[in-house]
Amino acid sequence: MxxxxxxxxxxxxxxxxxxxxxxxxxxFWPDRTRAARRAPRGRxxxxxxxxxxGPEGAALQQIVDWFNHSQDRLWVRLLSVSDITSKAMxxxxxxxxxxxxxxxxxxxxxxxxxxxxxxxxxxxHRGVFDLDRYAPGIAALLAPDxxxxxxxxxxxxxxxxxxxxxxxxxxxxxxxxxxxTEQLLDFADALTQRDxxxxxxxxxxxxxxxLWWPYTWPMLFxxxxxxxxxxxxxxxxxxxxxxxxxxxxxxxRLGPAAVRAFAQxxxxxxxxxxxxxxxxxxxxxxxxxxxxxxxxxxxxxxDFFAAPVPLAPGMPDPDQPRGLLEADVxxxxxxxxxxxxxxxxxxxxxxxxxxxxxxxxxxxxSPLRQVSDQFRSTHPxxxxxxxxxxxxxxxxxxxxxxxxxERFADETTSAFDAVWDGADVRGTLSALEAxxxxxxxxxxxxxxRRDAAREAG
Amino acid sequence: MSRFSAAARxxxxxxxxxxxxxxxxxxxxxxxxxxxxxxxxTDYALLEPPVWIGxxxxxxxxxxxxxxxxxxxxxxxxxxxxxxxxxxxxxLALLLDLPLRWRGLVRAIVFLPTLxxxxxxxxxxxxxxxxxxxxxxxxxxxxxxxxxxxWLGLPGLAMxxxxxxxxxxxxxxxxxxxxxxxDVPVSLREAAAIDGAGPVSRFRNVTLPMISPAVLxxxxxxxxxxxxxxxxxxxMTKGGPNDSTLVYSMYVFRSAFEYGKMGYASALAWLQxxxxxxxxxxxxxxxxxxxxxxxx
Numbered sequence: 007m008x009x010x011x012x013x014x015x016x017x018x019x020x021x022x023x024x025x026x027x028x029x030x031x032x033x034f035w036p037d038r039t040r041a042a043r044r045a046p047r048g049r050x051x052x053x054x055x056x057x058x059x060g061p062e063g064a065a066l067q068q069i070v071d072w073f074n075h076s077q078d079r080l081w082v083r084l085l086s087v088s089d090i091t092s093k094a095m096x097x098x099x100x101x102x103x104x105x106x107x108x109x110x111x112x113x114x115x116x117x118x119x120x121x122x123x124x125x126x127x128x129x130x131h132r133g134v135f136d137l138d139r140y141a142p143g144i145a146a147l148l149a150p151d152x153x154x155x156x157x158x159x160x161x162x163x164x165x166x167x168x169x170x171x172x173x174x175x176x177x178x179x180x181x182x183x184x185x186x187t188e189q190l191l192d193f194a195d196a197l198t199q200r201d202x203x204x205x206x207x208x209x210x211x212x213x214x215x216x217l218w219w220p221y222t223w224p225m226l227f228x229x230x231x232x233x234x235x236x237x238x239x240x241x242x243x244x245x246x247x248x249x250x251x252x253x254x255x256x257x258x259r260l261g262p263a264a265v266r267a268f269a270q271x272x273x274x275x276x277x278x279x280x281x282x283x284x285x286x287x288x289x290x291x292x293x294x295x296x297x298x299x300x301x302x303x304x305x306x307x308x309d310f311f312a313a314p315v316p317l318a319p320g321m322p323d324p325d326q327p328r329g330l331l332e333a334d335v336x337x338x339x340x341x342x343x344x345x346x347x348x349x350x351x352x353x354x355x356x357x358x359x360x361x362x363x364x365x366x367x368x369x370x371x372s373p374l375r376q377v378s379d380q381f382r383s384t385h386p387x388x389x390x391x392x393x394x395x396x397x398x399x400x401x402x403x404x405x406x407x408x409x410x411x412e413r414f415a416d417e418t419t420s421a422f423d424a425v426w427d428g429a430d431v432r433g434t435l436s437a438l439e440a441x442x443x444x445x446x447x448x449x450x451x452x453x454x455r456r457d458a459a460r461e462a463g
Numbered sequence: 464m465s466r467f468s469a470a471a472r473x474x475x476x477x478x479x480x481x482x483x484x485x486x487x488x489x490x491x492x493x494x495x496x497x498x499x500x501x502x503x504x505t506d507y508a509l510l511e512p513p514v515w516i517g518x519x520x521x522x523x524x525x526x527x528x529x530x531x532x533x534x535x536x537x538x539x540x541x542x543x544x545x546x547x548x549x550x551x552x553x554x555l556a557l558l559l560d561l562p563l564r565w566r567g568l569v570r571a572i573v574f575l576p577t578l579x580x581x582x583x584x585x586x587x588x589x590x591x592x593x594x595x596x597x598x599x600x601x602x603x604x605x606x607x608x609x610x611x612x613x614w615l616g617l618p619g620l621a622m623x624x625x626x627x628x629x630x631x632x633x634x635x636x637x638x639x640x641x642x643x644x645x646d647v648p649v650s651l652r653e654a655a656a657i658d659g660a661g662p663v664s665r666f667r668n669v670t671l672p673m674i675s676p677a678v679l680x681x682x683x684x685x686x687x688x689x690x691x692x693x694x695x696x697x698x699m700t701k702g703g704p705n706d707s708t709l710v711y712s713m714y715v716f717r718s719a720f721e722y723g724k725m726g727y728a729s730a731l732a733w734l735q736x737x738x739x740x741x742x743x744x745x746x747x748x749x750x751x752x753x754x755x756x757x758x759x
């Protein structure tokens with residue numbers, strides 16, 4: 007005789023039907039978001055891949071919505087794509103690229119040399135792309151060989167964020183952040199606190215936190231790491247050695263192991279409520295303008311400001327701050343389905359009001375020469391002028407424009423690790439320079455062969 | 464009368480039924496593998512058609528510091544995980560072969576970690592290894608160790624920490640050893656005991672030879688798996704600090720998808736296959752001397 011199901015038991019058939027009903031419900035349930043994002047009938051749909059997610063992705067979606075509602079011919083579908091550099095490479099190489107792709111300025115030399123993206127001069131019949139509208143550093147990034155290959159989608163520079171409350175607590179003047187690298191070390195000492203076991207509970211400053219730009223320190227010593235005209239790696243130059251000796255000294259003053267252990271707490275919590283600066287566990291940090299965006303979300307009462315990253319003694323010049331300049335760029339892959347229409351959207355993105363809106367939402371400075379008074383007066387990042395001054399400074403530095411850049415960056419990170427832990431600076435950098443030069447030579451040799459093969463048809 | 468024999472019809476039907484696998488194997492394994500042999504002799508950056516460069520990729524590998532470093536790291540990882548994993552899983556299997564209470568439950572507990580997704584395991588162990596708030600260092604401090612080490616943050620310790628963590632996943636090997644142990648004839652153990660053999664001698668002279676095929680299988684699988692390790696160091700250390708946990712597969716991945724050197728990555732991948740094949744063949748050669756197969 008079959009047993010009847012108890013009050014808390016369900017039969018297999020009922021479970022199966024329930025699962026089917028749930029699946030059907032998901033498929034047929036009217037989803038306003040999905041429907042709202044679908045292209046209206048009669049419009050040409052453009053696919054746009056971009057790296058941003060979360061609030062930054064939402065800000066860009068606002069801009070895309072603005073474009074979609076500003077005309078009735080095109081419809082841009084924005085897709086947030088993780089690990090976008092790899093996926094863009096595979097999609098373009100595989101012959102199925104999106105109409106637009108958002109990458110980084112260091113991607114431009116690789117993609118342009120391969121002719122995998124379209125030079126914007128090819129769209130002159132649809133409106134000239136005017137490089138003069140951009141800050142000089144940005145224009146050079148968009149057109150490394152003089153030809154514009156990409157539009158810009160916000161830019162960033164690095165600054166030194168500092169916590170004014172912690173400055174006051176440590177007896178420091180919150181209106182006088184450190185201006186030299188030596189002052190930075192003194193301030194870091196004063197702001198660092200430890201528990202009874204000697205563990206760091208509050209870090210003044212650590213060049214290892216975050217370990218995202220290990221190649222930026224030579225810029226503070228006016229020492230380039232790459233010479234573009236000769237394709238030479240110069241990371242073992244006296245200036246670079248001085249920069250990494252300073253890094254090593256900064257580690258030694260607080261204890262390299264202690265700082266590393268402290269930094270490890272934040273491996274997965276950057277840009278969240280647990281971010282070391284936002285949670286006030288580090289008093290000073292080198293970061294981009296976007297941090298202000300996350301501060302207003304997670305700790306709006308944080309009393310902070312930003313200053314140019316301190317320079318080696320004898321170098322600071324308030325009128326010409328230094329720092330790294332980078333930009334997010336938007337490019338049109340060769341072979342995409344709608345290049346002309348993609349260019350129309352790209353040009354929309356370059357409008358002053360559009361860039362100002364996006365930069366404002368991202369808390370970043372504008373990449374354009376001209377900015378409106380409204381942009382300045384309503385910008386949500388209270389330190390935007392600091393980042394803007396660096397972006398427009400004639401002494402701004404950019405990343406090496408070479409197809410071997412990613413390898414360059416990875417190897418520099420490893421060398422930084424070794425230097426941090428006490429390795430001989432000169433020896434480490436000399437070995438690094440030799441290895442990177444081999445990579446650069448090899449990349450140049452391959453490029454020559456490719457160009458020769460292309461010319462030969 | 465049919466033009467085809469019954470055997471031919473059976474063969475055609477068999478091929479038809481396995482055709483999805485054959486098509487999949489050809490499309491997703493055999494053809495890409497063959498193409499990667501060709502790519503290994505080219506410069507192929509994905510964005511442009513491959514350009515033939517002969518043996519240049521292999522020559523470049525011969526002077527590539529990261530190649531040797533990642534190979535050494537991977538061999539250290541393989542040696543550690545295979546040795547420790549084999550000892551631990553055998554010990555656990557022997558323990559679970561005893562008539563203990565709750566044996567079934569303990570078996571399930573030992574097997575359970577293998578069901579947890581690798582990303583979750585890695586994130587969990589990152590917390591366990593956290594130098595300030597991690598379970599290990601908090602425990603060490605509680606028992607009086609003033610300055611416990613930074614397990615993943617020191618180049619000398621990071622690889623060892625990853626090897627130790629891999630022991631978390633010995634469950635499947637324990638199950639295989641458990642099955643093999645149950646297959647050892649009780650009469651042999653009893654005969655050895657009557658002849659005066661102690662527990663260690665019985666294990667060495669009776670149990671181990673009888674389960675040696677299972678040991679060989681587990682060791683070969685562990686070697687292959689550990690030479691291909693990727694996800695754990697990629698998530699937990701990203702190859703650092705100072706490249707101390709940069710493993711071979713990660714270097715292949717970086718070369719292909721970060722540096723855009725697909726041809727170079729293909730050459731690296733083929734060398735990885737050769738190393739794995741060499742080690743497996745070496746183990747099989749050793750097996751002729753050490754593995755005992757009972758007659759059917």
